[in-house]
Amino acid sequence: MTTINDGALDTAIFEGExxxxxxxxxxxxxxxDNIEAAAANAMIEAQNPTEREEKWYTTRAIRALRKELQKMQNGGEAARQTKAKRAKNGQK
Known part of the structure; x- marks a missing residue:
């Protein structure tokens, strides 16, 4: 089993916060929301496939950013829980 050091936990907690x-x-x-909505509307109204594809990538990037932030937040909470367990058990 791999043990994560306190520095890595602290970093994950900071990033999560x-x-x-x-x-x-x-x-x-x-x-x-505004960027995503504008890109979605532009995608619908696009006159050519290249423009439509560019706006699709914009909406995907916004969604990926939100997902990554949520993932970092969840990772920070998991790190906080791990650190709390270690402190409770007297571990480092």
Whole structure:
């Protein structure tokens, strides 16, 4: 079994907290929503396949960003729980 050191746990916790702050930021969320909606509308109205594909990639990138932030937030919470268990058990 691989043991994760405290430095790696601290990094994951920090990244998770930062990701959570970003996901809770209404200005960022509005900006992402606006970009995604504009790209989706442009994709529907696109006159050629190249333009449609470009807007599709934009919507995919926004969704991937949200997913990655959620993944980082979840990883940070898991790291926090691991660190709490170690502290409870007297481990490093």
């Amino acid at each position: 930062t990701a959570a702050q970003l996901l809770a930021n209404p200005v960022l969320l509005k900006a992402l």
